[in-house]
Amino acid sequence: MVINMIKIYILVLLTLLFSGCVNKHGVSAKYYSDCTEYYDVQGYYHKKCGKDDIFTYKDIGDAFKSEEKKPQGNVW
Secondary structure (H helix, E strand, C coil): CHHHHHHHHHHHHHHHHCCCEECCCEEECCCCCCEEEEECCCCCEEEEECCCEEEEHHHHHHHCCCCCCCCCCCCC
């Protein structure tokens, strides 16, 4: 009974993990992000993308970082 529940849990977890599209930004519902690319009057290139990512690779990296401990007092 317990082993069957574990198998179902793993199957559901794998289904959820591979349900999104993996692209160069992270995991999103679409493979290609809707981006607007343009040059402004001064000739600078701009690229604005929507926030359609479920999570990005930066979010994954931030989740595993440990918090830096601040000093308790003066070091002198």
